[in-house]
Amino acid sequence: MTEIAEKSEALPVAVRQFVLHWGEMGGQWGVNRSVAQIHALLYLSDRPLNADEIGEKLGIARSNISNSLKELLGWKLIRRVPVMGDRREHFEAEVDLWQMLTRIAQGRKEREVDPAVAALKQCRAEAQDDPRISRTARERIEAMHDFVTTMDDWHREMITIPPARLMLLIKMGRKVLNFLPLGRGKVKPDV
Structure with a gap:
């Protein structure tokens, strides 16, 4: 130590x-x-x-x-x-906290998320053509692929937002929900 x-x-x-x-x-x-x-x-x-x-x-x-x-x-x-x-x-x-966070996030994405996206894409393609894969397994692979690619797309969008605007969005927190349809700020858990 x-x-x-x-x-x-x-x-x-x-x-x-x-x-x-x-x-x-x-x-x-x-x-x-x-x-x-x-x-x-x-x-x-x-x-x-x-x-x-x-x-x-x-x-x-x-x-x-x-x-x-x-x-x-x-x-x-x-x-x-x-x-x-x-x-x-x-x-x-680097002392700019946004730059530091962005570089760490990008490094982790390249090392962890990108290989996961590629593996899930391959699993998804192989599962579609394999009659031995159960419908449940195929649906879960598809759901995992969709989730990971959605999060990957979200990350790609977030890093393009200027830091000052992103900080404003973060500080707004749950208030942002008031601008969305369905519920006007009332959050119901999907559990």
Whole structure:
């Protein structure tokens, strides 16, 4: 388990807690804890940091830092930044929350949703032509395919909405239902 270093340059309590919590959340989302902690540290940093500084602040091995930085660069959540008078590589995080969310969502979509859509499309085609597939199984494959492709289409539409308008839509929440036919804001569960 990665522990944040207790050094003379100890991180402020709030920063330490944020980094630790972000690392735990990352672990729950399938992201290596060190990767998430490095991202959190760079996100909160007021200046670009090099790998040695990251290691000192977080108590993470250099090889782990190097691999974690490569992963974060691959997700486009951090970038290399030149620092005058220093030949080492320095890194800073994307701090625009919409950009960060969009990049994470796009990366997850490419790794998880796109293969699921392709697999369901193939299953759907094979199920239609196979007389051994029960009607129930065929209908459920079709329903799953329709659901996943609808959500995929929704995601594609949402990422085209300018962030300010999307935030307004999100803040409106359930009030949006008043503009829809059937029920004027009254939500009945489909369960």
